[in-house]
């Protein structure tokens with residue numbers, strides 16, 4: 001029982017560790033997936049193709065309405081050193097990033113190269129990391145253009161202030177990176193529902209001024225951009241996660257059921273052991289009455305029961321069947337309780353009539369045990385243990401395998417104990433004589449196969465003289 005429990009514990013611990021390992025591997029895969037930086041190259045000329053079948057789609061378009069365009073005149077220094085007032089038109093550019101997956105898009109930024117000399121003026125919902133090249137030097141600063149003037153931020157980039165507006169000149173070859181505002185969670189685009197085609201997106205804007213000679217200028221196009229982003233997968237989006245959770249649930253249920261079954265089994269085993277003790281002690285007490293009555297055969301029933309149990313084990317009975325053989329054998333002579341003491345304890349040779357009375361102990365045993373149904377075969381053991389294999393026994397004169405096996409087993413064990421015991425009317429026989437008697441009665445009094453097994457046990461001292 002303890003070995004079985006240890007084996008079950010080992011199995012459960014192993015299963016638990018396998019499940020934990022699988023869960024760890026799954027977590028690591030998800031973390032690795034989420035940490036991978038991904039890139040989308042946007043080209044205005046090829047936008048449709050670039051955006052197709054990708055995780056995201058990017059568009060950068062000038063808004064172009066008259067209310068979204070402003071004119072500014074800014075003084076510029078010409079190459080010959082003279083100043084010139086140049087007219088610039090400011091245009092709002094809308095950036096749209098569309099999530100085309102069922103996963104969240106996080107940590108995204110958009111790198112936008114400047115196509116022609118311009119001024120950056122403003123940007124919403126984020127900051128601009130501006131890379132400005134000045135005679136082989138690269139100036140870099142990240143600014144929230146909405147707050148620079150108001151908060152008097154120190155600006156290291158080349159810049160100009162036109163009224164209340166900050167104007168940062170950027171030339172062809174410069175670039176800026178749009179960083180969505182993390183505080184406002186603009187760097188997260190929620191998962192889209194592909195089935196219903198409800199795509200989640202983020203729209204952000206910036207204002208750039210371009211040189212113009214009239215107010216109806218054609219907007220400058222920002223033809224290229226590079227979107228960097230991460231896909232975020234929740235572990236709960238993976239079917240394997242639910243498989244593992246289900247297996248863990250089954251594991252928990254199995255542990256609980258096994259514990260309950262083990263506790264109940266243990267109680268049943270203890271109860272069965274107690275019941276077996278009660279049966280054995282009751283039978284021993286009853287055999288004590290018989291032994292007290294038949295003083296010539298003291299301890300006979302107990303010894304016969306032990307020999308019979310060993311013989312049953314020898315011929316392949318299970319432990320449970322051997323115990324049954326033991327109890328049946330213990331009661332085989334219980335009918336002697338009904339034999340008069342004068343006959344049972346007579347020191348002299350019995351008369352034919354007295355022997356007939358003795359023979360009735362088998363029938364009386366059968367009657368006593370008539371209602372003893374909890375041990376199968378107990379009545380047959382008492383009734384037939386004096387039958388002989390050749391059919392010359394009593395009370396029925398059964399022959400060969402007509403005699404129940406339990407009775408044939410008791411017959412040998414009973415006879416061996418009689419020959420091997422000192423009695424008032426008979427001396428204990430020598431080992432050689434006992435073996436000779438068993439051999440010569442094979443097929444006569446005893447079942448020949450059982451005799452062979454019994455002799456083997458005498459030879460290997462399983463049963464001792």
Ligand SMILES: [Fe+2]
Nearest residue numbers: 332333385386
């Ligand atoms: Fe007997």
